[in-house]
Amino acid sequence: MGISELREKRSKLWNQSQQFLDTKRVDGILSAADGEEFDRMEAEIVNLGREIERLEKHRDIADQMSLPTSKPLVSNIGTKIANRNTSQYSTDFWNLLRGGGITNALSIGTDTSGGYLVPEEFMNELIQALEEQNIFRRIARIITTNSEKLKVPIATASGTASWIEENDEIPESDSVFGQIILNAYKLATMMRTSTELVEDSAFNIQAYIAQEFARRIGAREEEAFCIGDGDGKPTGIFTESGGGSIGVTAASETDITFDDIIDLFYSLKPPYRIKAVFLTNDTAMKQLRKVKDSNGQYIWTPSVVAGTPDMLLGRPVYTSPYVPEIKAGSLPLAFGDFNYYWIADRRDIRFKVLNELFAQRDQIGFHATERVDGKLILSEAVKLLQMGEE
Numbered sequence: 001m002g003i004s005e006l007r008e009k010r011s012k013l014w015n016q017s018q019q020f021l022d023t024k025r026v027d028g029i030l031s032a033a034d035g036e037e038f039d040r041m042e043a044e045i046v047n048l049g050r051e052i053e054r055l056e057k058h059r060d061i062a063d064q065m066s067l068p069t070s071k072p073l074v075s076n077i078g079t080k081i082a083n084r085n086t087s088q089y090s091t092d093f094w095n096l097l098r099g100g101g102i103t104n105a106l107s108i109g110t111d112t113s114g115g116y117l118v119p120e121e122f123m124n125e126l127i128q129a130l131e132e133q134n135i136f137r138r139i140a141r142i143i144t145t146n147s148e149k150l151k152v153p154i155a156t157a158s159g160t161a162s163w164i165e166e167n168d169e170i171p172e173s174d175s176v177f178g179q180i181i182l183n184a185y186k187l188a189t190m191m192r193t194s195t196e197l198v199e200d201s202a203f204n205i206q207a208y209i210a211q212e213f214a215r216r217i218g219a220r221e222e223e224a225f226c227i228g229d230g231d232g233k234p235t236g237i238f239t240e241s242g243g244g245s246i247g248v249t250a251a252s253e254t255d256i257t258f259d260d261i262i263d264l265f266y267s268l269k270p271p272y273r274i275k276a277v278f279l280t281n282d283t284a285m286k287q288l289r290k291v292k293d294s295n296g297q298y299i300w301t302p303s304v305v306a307g308t309p310d311m312l313l314g315r316p317v318y319t320s321p322y323v324p325e326i327k328a329g330s331l332p333l334a335f336g337d338f339n340y341y342w343i344a345d346r347r348d349i350r351f352k353v354l355n356e357l358f359a360q361r362d363q364i365g366f367h368a369t370e371r372v373d374g375k376l377i378l379s380e381a382v383k384l385l386q387m388g389e390e
Contacts, residue, residue: 003055010048017041134218135320136225139277139338140374144345150182152342152377182373184346185233189216190367192358213368217349225343225374226322234374237279237341238324238331238384243376247335247383253328253390256284258291258299260385264335265313267383272337277309278317284332285319288312328390336382346371 001009017038024034143150162171191212221234228236235242247267250260268276280288289300301311309316315335324330354365376382 003052003059006048006052006055010045010052013041013045013048017045134222134225135279135318136222136338136341136374137343139279139318140225140341140343141339142343142345145182145184146346148184148346150344152180152182154178154180154377180375180377182342182344182375184344184371185373186369186371187217187220188367188369189213190354190365192354192363192365195362195364209366217368217370221372221374222320223322225341226320227324228374230375234343234372235376237334237338237376237382243379244334244336244382244384245379246331246386249386250388253388254326256287256291256326256333256385256387258293261288261291261299261313264333264383264385265315268336269380272340272381273315275337275339276315276335277338278312278315279323279334279338280317280319280332281321281323281325282319284323284326285317287326288317288333326387328387330387331384332387333385334382335385338382340378340381341374341376343374344372346373 020034020038020041021030024030024038030038164170191209224234224236226236227238228234229239230242237243248260248263250256265273289298291299293299299313300317301314303310309318311317323334324332326332350369352367354367358365
């Protein structure tokens with residue numbers, strides 16, 4: 001019998017032994033004859049387990065013996081191995097940038113177009129840098145998808161219950177469902193530098209590229225997450241089509257008052273207020289810091305602990321340069337639970353070295369691409385303050 005048949009036989013015998021105990025025990029005790037029979041069944045279960053382990057071990061050895069002793073580099077093209085977190089791969093990756101040749105360790109990151117996946121430690125450094133540049137990646141929900149489109153089902157309306165009299169017909173009240181589609185929009189950047197700079201081992205090219213690409217990618221991401229129109233890019237939170245819903249309209253075109261902030265705060269449903277934060281720009285922030293309540297107390301509370309945000313009405317407040325400025329009809333302030341703004345990252349960031357394109361100038365090019373989308377899944381989760389119109 002094979003391993004699967006032995007496992008099935010062992011499972012059946014185990015069930016039989018349990019039934020045997022349940023039916024043969026009197027006052028919790030087996031008779032001498034029944035005890036011998038149970039011991040026989042138990043010994044057979046143990047022997048079957050040993051035989052299964054023996055066959056599995058033999059199978060593993062046979063698999064190892066059948067492996068090829070060597071593997072050509074070209075056979076790895078077009079494949080992706082998940083574990084790139086090795087010091088050898090990282091060393092070979094950065095040696096390649098400095099003019100070194102392709103090695104077997106580096107080949108695990110090769111793709112069909114000749115690019116190389118970023119080694120794990122570089123990827124981690126890049127992600128950290130993006131978080132420093134991009135406030136949305138601190139407050140939004142980040143997911144990873146392997147598909148070009150991710151369909152997110154949402155309940156746009158919920159059913160209700162009704163009080164009825166005895167024998168009355170129960171009224172129908174169906175929920176209404178919809179869906180949000182997250183795409184994989186492409187964001188790219190390219191830079192070039194002199195060969196001497198790349199080959200200079202004293203220069204930390206890894207840190208420089210990470211920081212520079214993070215600045216570029218982070219800035220464009222943040223801009224789209226705030227005011228993107230959804231056409232070839234993510235949909236921003238401060239847009240009327242697909243963004244947050246307007247919670248209050250200020251009376252003034254240029255000033256945000258205490259009453260405006262209170263109205264915005266309570267325009268958000270209580271469940272969303274539990275994790276809600278404010279998002280605005282520096283210009284509006286200067287106004288908010290001067291706002292006082294009816295008792296003459298500032299409603300803005302400065303942070304006293306490094307790394308923690310300032311507070312407005314007891315909730316964290318963040319700033320981004322891409323939030324619209326204060327002017328007639330603009331949307332300079334948002335309040336809500338940004339966990340309902342989903343950022344969908346499509347696979348890894350792709351990184352390529354362009355050795356030949358700029359060779360005539362003795363330069364080396366680098367470019368990085370990512371596939372990403374962002375959308376507010378529930379418009380009611382984030383409320384916007386709109387300035388008054390002229």
